[in-house]
Amino acid sequence: MNSNIDSDEDISDSEEYIVEKILDRRSYKGQVQYLVKWLHYSDEDNTWEMVADLNCLNLIKSFESKCSLKRGQDLNTLYEKKAKRLKIDPCLVLDNPFNHGFLPEEIIKAFKSNGNILISIKFTDLDQPQIVPSGIAYQEIPQMVLKFYEKLCNFEEYLNNYIS
Structure with missing residues (x-):
């Protein structure tokens, strides 16, 4: 019976979680963390993960690119408002x-x-x-x-x- 318990623990330890999507980014204690949406899990199971613990470089790059584009659009709007004000x-x-x-x-x-x-x-x-x-x-x-x-x-x- 003990061997069954051990094998159940082994299965849960070796379960691999797959990142579905990166939702947000933050700095926590000087380290970058990403809010991760896990494949086949609900939004309640989203977690903040350290960059070193993630194996999804393409998803991180895509997320950062979208953030950069948003920052660029925000900056464009700011520049246009400043220019309009300064004529x-x-x-x-x-x-x-x-x-x-x-x-x-x-x-x-x-x-x-x-x-x-x-x-x-x-x-x-x-x-x-x-x-x-x-x-x-x-x-x-x-x-x-x-x-x-x-x-x-x-x-x-x-x-x-x-x-x-």
């Missing part, structure tokens, strides 16, 4: 999108304003290009800035004129 083009509202976790797609142009070099950058999940001071761009995306300036420079003409 300027929304792309001129200065903020640092790097602080909000947005990824740059491309540098559109660079220009000088009041003695400062500003760079217009298109970011993923943002409708409008953002104006970023060159110092921040150099710090955050140095390779992209260098490649942008290399395209603008005509090295072939320089080489022909100065190197014989």
Whole structure:
């Protein structure tokens, strides 16, 4: 009879729970946790789980991507309201999108304003290009800035004129 009890315990210990969906994210005692909806379980059985305890990287990436998109839409709305209040083009509202976790797609142009070099950058999940001071761009995306300036420079003409 004891062997039956042992085998029942073994079955429950080896039961694998499958993540159906990631519902939310929080920081708990300095660690990231996700609210998990388990496959074949009701919402009452949802639990907060540490990232290290989950084996569902694609679901986590998908959840984070949706959150980023929502943050981007919220930020777009905020920029448009600021621009409307200031009566300027929304792309001129200065903020640092790097602080909000947005990824740059491309540098559109660079220009000088009041003695400062500003760079217009298109970011993923943002409708409008953002104006970023060159110092921040150099710090955050140095390779992209260098490649942008290399395209603008005509090295072939320089080489022909100065190197014989």
